[in-house]
Structure formats: C-alpha cells, structure tokens
Amino acid sequence: MAKRLSVCLILEGSYPYIVGGVAAWVQQLILNLPELDFVIYTISPKEHQKIRYTLPENVILHRDIVINKKHKSLRKPRSKSKLFAELKELHTLFQAPSQINLQKIIQYLPEESYLYLDSIKHPVGWNMVTHSNMQHNPAYPFADYFWAWKSAHDMIFTMLGASIPDADVYHAVSTGYAGLAGAVAKVRKSRPFMLTEHGLYHKEREMEIKRAAFVQGYQRDMWINIFNNLSRISYYYADLIITLFEYNRKKEVELGAPEEKTMIIPNGIDIEFFSQVKRTSRKGFHVGLVGRIVPIKDIKTFIYVAKIVATAIPESKFYAIGPVDEDPAYFEDCKLLVESLQLTAHIEFVGKQDVREYYSFLDVVMLTSIREAQPLVILEAFCCGVPVASTKVGNVLELLDYDERFLAAPKDAEKLAQAVKFIYNNPKKVHEFVELNKQKVRKFFDRKKVYRRYGEIYNNLKGK
Amino acid sequence: MAGIGFVLRRVIRQGGFFSLVKVALAGTIIVAGPWLLSIVGIFFITKYSFYLIGQSVVVFMGVVIYSYAFSLFLFGGIHYIFTRLVADYMYVKKKEKAGEALLLFSTGIVILASAVSLSVLFMLDLSKITYPLLFRVSGVVFFVSINLIWLLMIFISLLKKYFMIFIIYLSGMALAFGSITFLAGHFSVSGVLLGFAAGHLFIVISLYLLAFKEYRPRSFSIREHLPYFGKFKFLLLTGILYYWGMWIDKMVFWFAKGSPIANTFFRVYDVYDIPVYIANLTIIPGLIYFMIITETSFYKRLTEFLNKFNKSIYHKLQAIKYRLIANVKNGLREQCFFQGIFTVILILFAPLLVAADSGKIFIGGIKNILVFRIALGATFFQMLFLTIVIFLFYLQRFKLAFFSTLSFFLVNFAGSLIIVLWGNENTLGLSYLAAGIIGSTLGLRFLFTSAHKLDNAIFLIASGASLDNL
Numbered sequence: 001m002a003k004r005l006s007v008c009l010i011l012e013g014s015y016p017y018i019v020g021g022v023a024a025w026v027q028q029l030i031l032n033l034p035e036l037d038f039v040i041y042t043i044s045p046k047e048h049q050k051i052r053y054t055l056p057e058n059v060i061l062h063r064d065i066v067i068n069k070k071h072k073s074l075r076k077p078r079s080k081s082k083l084f085a086e087l088k089e090l091h092t093l094f095q096a097p098s099q100i101n102l103q104k105i106i107q108y109l110p111e112e113s114y115l116y117l118d119s120i121k122h123p124v125g126w127n128m129v130t131h132s133n134m135q136h137n138p139a140y141p142f143a144d145y146f147w148a149w150k151s152a153h154d155m156i157f158t159m160l161g162a163s164i165p166d167a168d169v170y171h172a173v174s175t176g177y178a179g180l181a182g183a184v185a186k187v188r189k190s191r192p193f194m195l196t197e198h199g200l201y202h203k204e205r206e207m208e209i210k211r212a213a214f215v216q217g218y219q220r221d222m223w224i225n226i227f228n229n230l231s232r233i234s235y236y237y238a239d240l241i242i243t244l245f246e247y248n249r250k251k252e253v254e255l256g257a258p259e260e261k262t263m264i265i266p267n268g269i270d271i272e273f274f275s276q277v278k279r280t281s282r283k284g285f286h287v288g289l290v291g292r293i294v295p296i297k298d299i300k301t302f303i304y305v306a307k308i309v310a311t312a313i314p315e316s317k318f319y320a321i322g323p324v325d326e327d328p329a330y331f332e333d334c335k336l337l338v339e340s341l342q343l344t345a346h347i348e349f350v351g352k353q354d355v356r357e358y359y360s361f362l363d364v365v366m367l368t369s370i371r372e373a374q375p376l377v378i379l380e381a382f383c384c385g386v387p388v389a390s391t392k393v394g395n396v397l398e399l400l401d402y403d404e405r406f407l408a409a410p411k412d413a414e415k416l417a418q419a420v421k422f423i424y425n426n427p428k429k430v431h432e433f434v435e436l437n438k439q440k441v442r443k444f445f446d447r448k449k450v451y452r453r454y455g456e457i458y459n460n461l462k463g464k
Numbered sequence: 465m466a467g468i469g470f471v472l473r474r475v476i477r478q479g480g481f482f483s484l485v486k487v488a489l490a491g492t493i494i495v496a497g498p499w500l501l502s503i504v505g506i507f508f509i510t511k512y513s514f515y516l517i518g519q520s521v522v523v524f525m526g527v528v529i530y531s532y533a534f535s536l537f538l539f540g541g542i543h544y545i546f547t548r549l550v551a552d553y554m555y556v557k558k559k560e561k562a563g564e565a566l567l568l569f570s571t572g573i574v575i576l577a578s579a580v581s582l583s584v585l586f587m588l589d590l591s592k593i594t595y596p597l598l599f600r601v602s603g604v605v606f607f608v609s610i611n612l613i614w615l616l617m618i619f620i621s622l623l624k625k626y627f628m629i630f631i632i633y634l635s636g637m638a639l640a641f642g643s644i645t646f647l648a649g650h651f652s653v654s655g656v657l658l659g660f661a662a663g664h665l666f667i668v669i670s671l672y673l674l675a676f677k678e679y680r681p682r683s684f685s686i687r688e689h690l691p692y693f694g695k696f697k698f699l700l701l702t703g704i705l706y707y708w709g710m711w712i713d714k715m716v717f718w719f720a721k722g723s724p725i726a727n728t729f730f731r732v733y734d735v736y737d738i739p740v741y742i743a744n745l746t747i748i749p750g751l752i753y754f755m756i757i758t759e760t761s762f763y764k765r766l767t768e769f770l771n772k773f774n775k776s777i778y779h780k781l782q783a784i785k786y787r788l789i790a791n792v793k794n795g796l797r798e799q800c801f802f803q804g805i806f807t808v809i810l811i812l813f814a815p816l817l818v819a820a821d822s823g824k825i826f827i828g829g830i831k832n833i834l835v836f837r838i839a840l841g842a843t844f845f846q847m848l849f850l851t852i853v854i855f856l857f858y859l860q861r862f863k864l865a866f867f868s869t870l871s872f873f874l875v876n877f878a879g880s881l882i883i884v885l886w887g888n889e890n891t892l893g894l895s896y897l898a899a900g901i902i903g904s905t906l907g908l909r910f911l912f913t914s915a916h917k918l919d920n921a922i923f924l925i926a927s928g929a930s931l932d933n934l
C-alpha cells in the first residue's frame with residue numbers, strides 16, 4: 001500500500017482552540033481531504049487550552065508549542081560565535097529579503113536548543129540589544145526597551161529552536177510565528193512549504209499594536225518591524241503563497257513576496273448545504289449578524305445601527321447569532337448597551353445556532369466587523385438569497401461589487417443604518433442584486449472545489 | 465558590614481583627633497575585637513598555665529591551635545552560606561527564619577564538630593596526662609564551642625551588636641582565667657583545658673541568649689534552608705577553598721618539617737607559625753579601612769546603580785557603572801596604600817622590632833626575619849585578595865570568586881610542596897605570598913570584567929539565569 005501523503009498544518013492561535021474563522025476553514029479542509037494525513041502543529045499563548053473541535057480521523061498527530069513559555073534546552077548551539085554572526089547578519093538583511101539566509105542559523109542551532117539566555121549573554125547578542133537601543137530608544141529607560149526586545153525575541157527563539165513534526169508538506173495558515181515555523185521546517189526537513197494568508201498577519205498585528213495603550217514609544221515600531229520581518233521571512237521561504245483576494249495579494253507583493261509564487265484561492269462555502277434553505281417571509285423586519293460576540297466584529301456598532309433603524313422601522317428585530325463565551329466581558333458590555341439604549345425588545349443574542357434557520361427568514365444580514373479577510377457569512381447569505389449590508393473591510397468591497405448602497409466605513413452606524421433602510425424600502429432592486437450574487441457564489445465559491453484544489457497543490461508540491 | 469561602616473564614617477566627618485581615635489578604636493573592636501581578645505587571652509593563659517602546671521601545658525596549646533585551625537579548615541565554607549542565608553532573611557525582615565537558620569546550622573555544626581573532635585581526641589595517646597577522660601571531654605566541648613562561636617559571631621555581627629560581643633568575649637576570657645586558677649591545681653592540664661572550655665561555653669551560651677532574644681525560631685525545618693547549599697554551591701566552595709588556601713602551607717610544613725607535641729600526633733613549626741601568626745595581626749588597619757571606607761563607598765555606588773537601574777537611559781546607566789568601576793579602582797588603590805604603609809614600615813623595621821623585644825614577648829619567637837618579612841607581604845596580599853573576593857560576592861559572581869580562591873589554594877599548596885622538596889628555611893612563606901599575588905591578580909581581572917558586565921548580569925539573572933550561569 002502506497003504511503004499516504006502527510007501535511008503539517010502550522011497554526012497560530014486558532015484551530016483547534018478557537019471556533020470560527022480560520023479554525024472552521026482548517027476543520028473543513030481536513031474533513032474534505034480524507035485521503036491525506038494531517039499533522040497539526042499549533043502555536044499557543046498558554047498551556048492546556050480546551051480543544052473546541054473533534055479532531056477528524058485523518059489527523060495523525062497534534063503537537064502544541066507554547067510560545068510564551070521558556071522551554072528547556074536539551075541541546076547546545078554548535079558554534080555560538082558563528083551563530084551570532086549569522087543572527088546579526090540576518091538583522092541587516094531584512095530590507096533585502098532575497099538575501100535572507102536561515103540555512104546557516106539553523107545549521108548551528110539544533111532542534112530543542114533555545115537562545116533565551118545566550119542571546120543576551122553572548123557579547124554579539126548583547127551589543128545588538130544595546131546598539132539597537134541607542135539607535136532607536138536613546139531617550140527612554142533602557143530597562144523598558146530591553147524587556148520589550150526580550151519578550152519579542154524570545155518568541156522567535158522558541159520557534160527557531162522548537163522540534164518540528166515530520167511531514168511531506170508544511171502548510172502555514174498565516175505568516176508571523178506560524179510562517180517562521182514553516183520556514184524553519186523547510187530548512188530543517190528539506191520539504192516544501194506553502195503559505196495561506198486569510199488576512200494579512202502583519203497588518204492585523206499592526207492595528208492591534210497601535211490600539212494597545214501599554215505599548216509605548218519605539219516599542220510600537222519595534223513590534224511592527226518584527227511582524228513585518230516575520231512575514232518577509234515567510235514569503236521568502238514559501239514555495240507557494242496563497243491568499244483569498246487580489247487586494248491582499250498586492251499587499252503581500254509590496255512587502256516582498258515574489259509575485260510568481262503568489263496565487264489567489266478564495267474561500268468557499270458548502271453550496272449544497274446552504275442551497276437547501278427555503279426562504280419564508282416572517283412578519284416584521286429581521287436583521288441578523290452572524291459572528292462571534294467579540295470586539296473585532298464590533299457588535300456595539302450593530303447595536304447602534306439597531307437603535308437608528310428601530311426608531312425608523314418600529315417592527316424591526318435584530319439577532320446576534322454566534323457564540324458569546326469567547327470574550328464574556330465584551331458580551332456583558334453589549335448587553336448593558338442594549339439595556340441603556342432601551343433596545344431589549346428589539347435585539348436578541350441567540351448564541352450559536354444552525355444559521356440556515358435564520359437565513360430562511362432574515363431580511364438583511366449585516367456585518368459590522370472592523371477587520372475581515374473574506375467573510376464567509378456574506379457568501380452564505382447570498383447563497384441563501386439574503387441581502388447584505390456591511391462595513392468596507394477585507395474582500396467585502398469585491399463581494400458587494402463596490403456598491404455603496406450596501407457599504408459603510410467601519411464604525412459608521414449612520415451609513416449602515418441607511419443601507420438597512422435602503423433594503424427595507426427597495427425590495428425589488430435589492431432582489432435583483434441578490435439574485436445576481438447568488439449565481440456568482442454558487443458558481444465560484446463552492447468549497448468542495450476549493451479543497452480539491454488544495455489537495456492537488458499538496459500533491460504537486462510533494463512531487464517537486 | 466557596610467552598615468556599621470556608614471556609622472563610623474559619620475563620626476569621622478565630625479572632624480578632630482578625638483573622632484579619629486574613637487573610630488579607630490571602635491573599628492578595631494568591630495573587625496578584630498574577639499580575635500585580639502582570643503590571641504591575648506591564649507597568650508596570657510598559656511603563660512599563666514605554665515606558671516601553674518609547668519611543661520605539660522604544651523598539650524593544651526596543641527589542642528587550642530589545632531582546634532582553631534581545623535574549625536576553619538573543615539567548616540569555614542559553611543560560614544559563607546550561613547552569612548548569605550541570614551543576611552537574606554534579615555533583608556526581608558524574616559526574623560524567625562533567621563533564628564531558625566541559626567538553630568539548624570548550630571545543630572549541624574554540633575553533630576559534625578563533635579564527631580570530628582571525638583574521633584581525634586580518642587585517638588590521642590593521653591597516657592601521661594592525668595584525668596585523660598576529662599581532657600578529652602573538655603577538648604570536645606572546646607572544639608564544638610569555637611565552631612559555634614564562628615556561627616554566632618556572624619549572626620550577631622549582622623545584628624550589628626559589636627560592643628556586646630566584645631563585652632561577652634571579655635567576660636568569657638575572665639571566666640576562663642578564674643576557672644583555670646581553680647581547676648589547674650586539681651586536674652592539672654585537663655583542668656586548664658576544662659577551664660578554657662568553660663570560658664568559651666559561657667561565650668556560646670551568652671551569644672545564643674543575645675541572638676534568640678530578638679530572633680526566636682518558631683520551627684525547625686531543614687527542607688527550607690537546604691536548597692541554599694545547591695543555589696550557592698560556588699559560595700560554599702569559595703569559603704572552603706579560602707580557608708584551605710590560608711591553612712594548607714602551615715599544615716604541609718607541620719607535617720613535613722614540624723616537631724611533634726609531646727605524646728600526640730599534633731605537630732607545630734615555630735619557624736613559620738609564629739611569623740605568620742604575628743603578620744596576620746598586622747592587617748587589622750587594612751580591615752578597618754576596608755570596613756569604613758572601601759566597602760561603604762563601593763556599597764553606596766552599587767546601591768546608586770541598582771536604584772537607578774530601571775529608570776535610567778542607557779547612557780546614564782553606563783555613566784553610573786563607570787563611576788562604580790572607578791570607585792572600585794580608587795578604593796583598592798587607597799586601601800593598598802594605607803595598609804601598605806604599615807606593611808612596609810614593619811618590613812623595614814622588622815629586625816629592630818625583634819631585637820627590641822629580645823624574646824620577652826611573642827615577637828621574640830621570630831627566628832628568621834626574612835620569613836617574617838615574606839609573611840608580612842603575604843598577609844598584605846591576602847587582605848587585598850579577601851577584599852576582591854568580597855566585591856565579587858557583592859556582584860553575585862560566586863563562580864568567579866570560586867576560581868580565584870581555587871588558584872589561591874592550588875598555588876599555596878603546590879608552592880609549599882615545592883618548598884618542602886627543594887626549598888630551604890628562607891623560602892618559607894613564598895608560596896603563601898605567590899598565592900596572594902596570583903589570586904589577587906586573577907580576582908582583579910574577574911572583578912573588573914564583572915563590573916563592566918554588571919548591567920548584563922542583572923538582566924541575565926532577571927531573565928532566569930542561575931548564578932552559576934553568569
């Protein structure tokens with residue numbers, strides 16, 4: 001019997017510990033490729049997280065590495081002076097990614113050897129820290145800079161030294177530390193490495209850093225540089241870079257991804273599953289948001305939209321459909337906001353549900369996210385024949401044909417409410433628009449075709 | 465001792481000759497009070513006992529010398545760990561834990577010291593001594609007592625009760641005199657040893673009362689304190705090797721060149737023992753200078769560096785660090801100059817001193833002036849070496865302190881063997897001198913490298929590096 005092809009999926013902070021989004025995509029990918037074996041290599045912020053998915057039978061191994069933990073070195077670097085010379089060289093080469101060379105670093109750094117202390121004990125490492133401080137942070141306390149530098153670099157050292165499971169193909173589902181692990185795997189194991197970016201990791205982190213009040217001064221630039229550089233390394237070492245839509249592909253190329261390696265494979269949905277939905281009219285006007293109750297989905301803007309719309313359309317009813325347990329504090333805030341705006345009769349948090357039931361009667365599906373890649377919920381809504389009003393994030397503009405009647409800037413509750421009211425007031429025009437999109441989704445966004453494509457890519461890469 | 469040093473510095477700043485005398489006197493009592501009292505006490509007790517019981521007092525002398533030498537040789541390393549442990553507890557104001565540590569270490573020392581002294585004293589042929597059992601029991605009590613006194617002195621010095629220690633010591637010596645007067649007539653040399661042991665037992669009990677008055681232990685847990693031996697293993701080894709380094713040449717000469725004490729396997733070598741014994745006393749000015757000036761100003765600079773560590777920009781931090789390094793250089797230079805004056809004067813005028821004494825007091829016991837001069841140089845460098853080792857302790861560089869003391873020990877050991885094999889009487893002490901010079905040179909190199917890397921070492925420790933991994 002021929003040996004089954006094994007794929008190592010490298011995941012950071014998602015599957016199998018987080019529900020929805022990329023995690024849901026990974027689960028479907030594995031389920032839809034039963035002829036392949038999958039090794040799950042996860043990078044987690046903490047130990048002993050609860051697994052939220054039933055791992056499919058073709059998952060043959062799950063290895064988790066805690067990125068914040070100081071792992072014990074079981075081996076020593078082969079030549080510290082040569083290794084540090086290479087690390088220093090690496091720092092100077094980030095602006096010219098074609099010359100990045102992890103090969104030499106990995107050559108001196110066996111698996112399960114971590115540079116947490118060596119990085120500051122070795123004179124070259126210490127000089128890099130102090131020199132970098134003098135260059136970028138001369139007016140702030142050195143200790144603050146040091147600890148920021150240390151925490152950022154220790155995570156990189158964890159990934160450089162970690163033991164990587166064996167597989168035929170390595171597939172990172174983001175850049176960042178997962179991408180770095182993929183690059184290291186390619187060098188250590190001499191196996192192909194591919195990358196799929198749903199969002200743009202470095203851009204997402206940049207937004208978080210800019211919002212975080214505790215990251216100050218040069219530390220912001222340092223973190224942003226680190227994330228950009230991690231993406232550069234991932235792009236440089238990946239044999240294939242897949243993204244969901246053109247805008248993101250261009251951004252990848254801007255950061256140094258070789259154009260010839262890039263490819264677009266959009267996400268798909270289960271067309272058969274959603275085609276079964278029978279639309280029925282229900283009394284009143286029903287608006288739904290399908291997504292987790294978390295800040296990134298900006299549920300508060302959804303509530304503000306509900307306030308504006310409910311004032312104009314008293315029979316309107318709003319449903320937040322999705323798990324509420326990921327950020328309990330945020331969920332409490334949302335409930336308080338609903339109470340204070342006296343919307344308890346208009347808004348309902350229904351929790352995780354079979355969304356088809358809601359797609360059958362919803363008059364509008366709304367998306368208020370401040371960040372998205374290619375939201376599946378829009379594809380699902382169109383497939384079921386439900387109109388959509390959304391913020392202009394990720395691939396939403398393309399999916400909604402750049403039609404400003406249904407679009408608004410993130411946080412713009414007034415404009416979103418206008419879009420909802422437009423749908424309420426113009427059912428015929430909206431129906432035409434939805435029908436067109438229904439056909440487009442059913443033709444181009446069938447996930448079975450998407451996953452088959454991935455199966456072919458894995459086999460091609462293995463063949464190479 | 466940095467704390468008391470600051471107090472004495474404040475007295476000096478008041479100015480005037482009287483303040484200076486007051487500080488010199490207080491400093492002498494603090495750094496060498498019990499030491500001087502012991503030396504003077506032993507000297508007079510020996511003379512007095514010779515008057516009471518005649519020549520048989522030499523066995524008593526043998527027990528006293530060997531007890532002091534071996535108490536440090538065998539258990540000196542433990543003192544370093546004990547000092548660190550108690551200082552840590554006092555810093556975090558855990559009084560009962562410090563008391564527990566004293567109780568635990570005392571128990572350990574009693575068991576070990578009793579075992580060692582029992583084995584040695586029961587191997588001695590005491591057939592020509594009256595009341596041999598009394599002699600043996602008194603010997604064990606004396607050996608255990610002086611080992612406990614070392615611990616208690618460390619503990620109570622950290623409490624900064626120097627004058628109380630001095631008074632207790634004075635009382636203990638007076639009691640020893642009284643007891644010997646009464647007991648020597650009844651039990652001869654066994655009575656002398658019993659009387660001397662009784663005086664020391666009095667010191668032990670008084671010091672315990674003083675210690676436990678403030679630091680009463682609440683429990684007795686070995687598990688809590690034992691990890692210190694692992695964590696500070698290089699501190700322990702440094703302590704052991706320092707005392708070995710100090711005593712190894714004397715021991716080599718005792719057994720290779722010395723003469724036996726009647727009816728025992730104890731041996732002494734007066735040609736070397738007495739010059740070194742006297743030379744050791746000459747470093748008292750250097751020790752006082754270290755306590756009042758060198759250590760306090762180093763401590764001040766180090767504290768400044770540590771206090772500003774988290775809030776300073778890199779340039780500022782480096783400036784403070786280089787001030788600390790300059791301070792170490794100046795401190796060592798000035799201390800060497802100060803002690804050097806005394807050492808050089810004594811080296812130059814050694815023949816006059818010996819001649820003036822003309823054998824009446826112990827300086828007259830010096831038979832070879834060249835050996836005395838070498839010993840003066842050797843103790844000068846030993847003082848410098850000790851200062852460097854203490855600074856390395858402040859910087860948490862226990863491993864480097866260990867390597868320095870290892871060199872000190874090895875050079876002295878190898879050198880003394882070479883002297884035994886190929887040297888003559890005029891080369892005695894050269895190994896001790898060479899050990900001090902080499903140990904200090906190596907220690908200085910380690911010290912300045914460590915001082916330059918101080919910021920790096922602090923970050924390493926804060927990042928989880930063990931002290932051995934610096």
